[in-house]
Amino acid sequence: MPADVSESAPAPAAPATRRARRGVRRGDGLWPWAFVLPLLAGVGVFYIWPILQTAFYSFTTWGVFGGFKWSGLDNYGRLFTDPQLYRSLLNTLIYTAVVLLGVPIAAWLASLLNTPGLRFAQFYRVLFFLPYVAMPAAVALVWRMIFNGDYGILNWALSLFGIPGPSWVNTPGFALAAVSVVGLWSSLGFSMIVLAAGLKNIPPELYEAAELDGASRFRQFRSITLPLLAPSVFFVVVVTTIASFQLFDLLYALLGNHNAVLPKTMSLVYYFYSAGFVENDKGFAAAIAMVIFVLIGLVTLLQFRLQRRWAGNA
C-alpha cells in the first residue's frame, strides 16, 4: 500500500525529459505541484487555517450551544486580571528552570561519557536516553507510585533518615517539585547525547597545542571547550525551553485530572486545556493559546538574539 501511494501521487504526467538543470531554470511545469499539493492541502486545512481561526476566536465568546459572538478584547481583559494565568505562568517558569538545571549536569556527564577508551559507553548512552523515548503517560504512572505519600519508595527512603515525606502529588509545592524532577529525568539524556556529540567535534589538537603553550585546565575549558561547545549548548537550551513551556503530558498523568492541587500546580498548557476542553470556554482558551504562542515566540527570539552575541554564528 505505501508503495502504491507514493507512486500514484505524482501521476499527472508532464513532459518527462524536462527537469534537472535546464528544466529547473525554466520552471518545472506542473510536476512540482503534484509533489507539494497533497502536503500543502493538509497543512492548510489542519494548521494554517486553524491558527488564523484560533486568533479570531480569541476575540469571541462562546455560548452553551456552540454559537459565538464577537466580544472584542473581553477575553484578554479577563485573562490578564486572572490570577490563574500568573500562577500557571509561574509554575511553567519554575518547571522550565528546573529542567534547564539539567543542562550543566548533562554537560558534565557528556564529558565523562567522552572519556577516550571508556568501556560500555554505548550502554550508558542507551540507559540515559531511555526516559526520553518512553511514553510520558506510562512513566508518569510509576513516578506516581514512587511519590505516593503512604507507601511510595521515596518516602520509605526518606524515613530511613528520619524524614517524614509528604504526600507528594497532593501537596501544592511538592507536586510541582515532583513533576519538575520527572521532567528533568526525562530530558537529561537528550541534552547529554547532543552535548557529547558537540564535545566530540572539538579537535583534540587544540588541547594539545594549548597544553604545549602551558594553558591551565581551566584556561583550556574557557578558551576552547566553552566557545566551541556553545552552539550545542544553545541548541539544547532552545529545544528544552520550548518543550518545557509546553508542559502537559507529565502533569496530567502524574497528578490525575481530578487532583485538588491542580489550580495551584497547573501549567499554561494545562490551563488552556482545562478552559477549552473541560470548561468548554473556547474563546477564553483561544486567548490563552495566543498568550502561549506569543511567549514561545519571545523566548525563541530572545534566545536567537543571545546566540548571535554569545556563540558568534547564527
Next chain:
Amino acid sequence: MPRARRRQSHALIHLVLGVGGLIMAFPFLWQIVMSLSTNAEVQSVTPTFWPEHLQWQNYAAVFQRLPFLSQLWTSVLITVIRTLAQIVLCTLAGYAFARMRFRGRAVLLGLVLSILLVPSQAYLISQYQIVQNLGWLNTLAGIVAPGLFSAYGTFLMRTAFLNLPAELEEAARIDGSGPLRTFWSVLLPVVRPSISVLAISAVLWSWNELLWPLVVSTRATQMPLSAALATLAGDVTVNYPVLMAASLLAMAPILILFILLQRRVIDGLASSGLK
C-alpha cells in the same frame, strides 16, 4: 598518563555514570517489580523489593480487565498510518521545495515552515472543530488526521535534498530517466538516512502523543494507549500491579524498537532535536 592512574580514573567515571544510569533505569525496574507483585505488596509501607510469588497473571489481567487490545491496535494503526503518510508527503514536498522551480515556492515554503514556531495549542481548538464537523470524534480518522502532515518532516527532507549534488540528477537525465524515475531510483536511496530519522520521530511522537487523542477520543475502546493510561491514572478502582503491567506493555513496543535500533535512534534524534 600511567596505566594504573588511568584505570583508577576510569573506575570513578564508571561509578558516576553507573549511579546516574541506575537512577535513569530505576523507575522502569521498579515498575517491573510492582507489576509482578500483589496489590497488597505494592501498598505495603515497607517496600517489597522482590514479590513473594511472581504474579504473572497481572499481565493476563491487563487484557481481561482493560480494553487493552483494542487500544493497542488503535495505537499501532495511528502510528503506522501517520508514519507512512509523513514519509510519502514530506519526501515529495521536500524534494519539490529543494530542487524544483515553481511560482510561489518561497512563500509556500515559508508558510509551511512557520508552523514550526507555533505551539500546538494555537491550532488545537480549531482542529477539534474540523474533526467534529466531519463527524470524526471518537474515530481513528479523527485521531490520525492532523498528524498525517508534518512541517518538521518537510523541513528535514528539504534539507536532505538540498545537500545532494546536482550532478546526481544530471547523470540520471543523461542516462535517459524521467523525473519520476530519477526521484524514485536515484535520489530516494541517497536520502534514506533522513527518511529513517523522519520515521523514527514520527513513530515516537505518534505513539507517545497525549493531548490530541485525549480531546478527540472519549470512548475507552477508541483511545490509543497514551490517552487510556492517562485516563486511568486517577481511577482508584484499578488494581496497581495491573496498571503497572499495562503501562509497561504500552511502552514495550517502543522500548524494544529503541533497544534494537539504539545507535540510529539516538544519533538521529540528537542531530534533529525534535520534541
